[in-house]
Amino acid sequence: MTMERLQRYSVIREKNPREIVLLKGRGCQWRRCAFCDYYLDGSPDEEADFLVNREVLAQVTGETGCLEVINSGSFSDLDDRTMDEIASVCCAKHIRELHFECHWINRGAIPKARSRFRGLGVTLKIKTGVETFDAEFRENVLNKGIKETDPAKIAEPFDECCLLFGIAGQTKAGMIRDIETGLKYFERVCVNIMNENGTEIHPDPEVIRTFRSEILPVYRDNDRVDILMNNTDFGVG
Numbered sequence: 299m300t301m302e303r304l305q306r307y308s309v310i311r312e313k314n315p316r317e318i319v320l321l322k323g324r325g326c327q328w329r330r331c332a333f334c335d336y337y338l339d340g341s342p343d344e345e346a347d348f349l350v351n352r353e354v355l356a357q358v359t360g361e362t363g364c365l366e367v368i369n370s371g372s373f374s375d376l377d378d379r380t381m382d383e384i385a386s387v388c389c390a391k392h393i394r395e396l397h398f399e400c401h402w403i404n405r406g407a408i409p410k411a412r413s414r415f416r417g418l419g420v421t422l423k424i425k426t427g428v429e430t431f432d433a434e435f436r437e438n439v440l441n442k443g444i445k446e447t448d449p450a451k452i453a454e455p456f457d458e459c460c461l462l463f464g465i466a467g468q469t470k471a472g473m474i475r476d477i478e479t480g481l482k483y484f485e486r487v488c489v490n491i492m493n494e495n496g497t498e499i500h501p502d503p504e505v506i507r508t509f510r511s512e513i514l515p516v517y518r519d520n521d522r523v524d525i526l527m528n529n530t531d532f533g534v535g
């Protein structure tokens with residue numbers, strides 16, 4: 299996998315317009331989700347990562363006032379100099395809203411980050427991958443690593459959630475329930491459709507067909523719902 303060839307900067311113009319950057323960090327600390335191979339973008343070379351990240355962040359223009367940073371893990375996996383660079387870019391480009399990703403196990407890092415950026419006049423929005431509120435499926439099949447079962451408690455430290463659809467065993471009713479639960483407890487929901495990757499979890503064409511014909515039309519125009527049929531739909535990756 300040649301990560302340097304990844305597209306690392308893009309602008310999302312519909313629904314919650316924002317610039318988006320894919321940065322490099324030391325990699326997800328969980329690394330056990332059964333459906334995921336994203337964490338292969340992690341690297342132990344902090345200096346090299348910082349240089350990549352600085353170059354990517356230099357492309358941010360501030361045109362929407364909003365920036366999303368993703369890094370195949372949690373924001374707390376980014377090195378200190380990259381975090382400083384993000385803070386500088388926010389100030390220089392008048393970014394007022396900054397979106398980060400964070401796994402459940404790293405939620406303890408959120409309050410300090412919120413307060414650091416609040417001091418710069420930047421509101422943090424933290425997105426977490428829940429994948430489904432069906433705790434048994436989430437933990438026994440997807441191995442997500444969220445022991446909490448109460449959606450309200452899962453949502454507490456976060457602002458936004460990701461859901462993962464298109465896997466055998468998922469149903470129309472279950473997917474709708476997940477989206478509605480996400481909308482109830484989070485500001486925004488991002489639905490990812492399972493794409494083929496190197497893991498043992500494969501997309502289920504029948505579940506995806508059901509999503510496409512019966513659920514997508516209902517939520518397509520909902521401003522609080524992003525839907526990624528392919529994992530590069532945001533223009534990075």
Ligand code: SF4
Pocket residue numbers: 326327328329330331334335336337370371401427
């Ligand atoms: S937390 Fe995210 S990056 Fe880490 S293994 Fe799970 S899906 Fe992959």
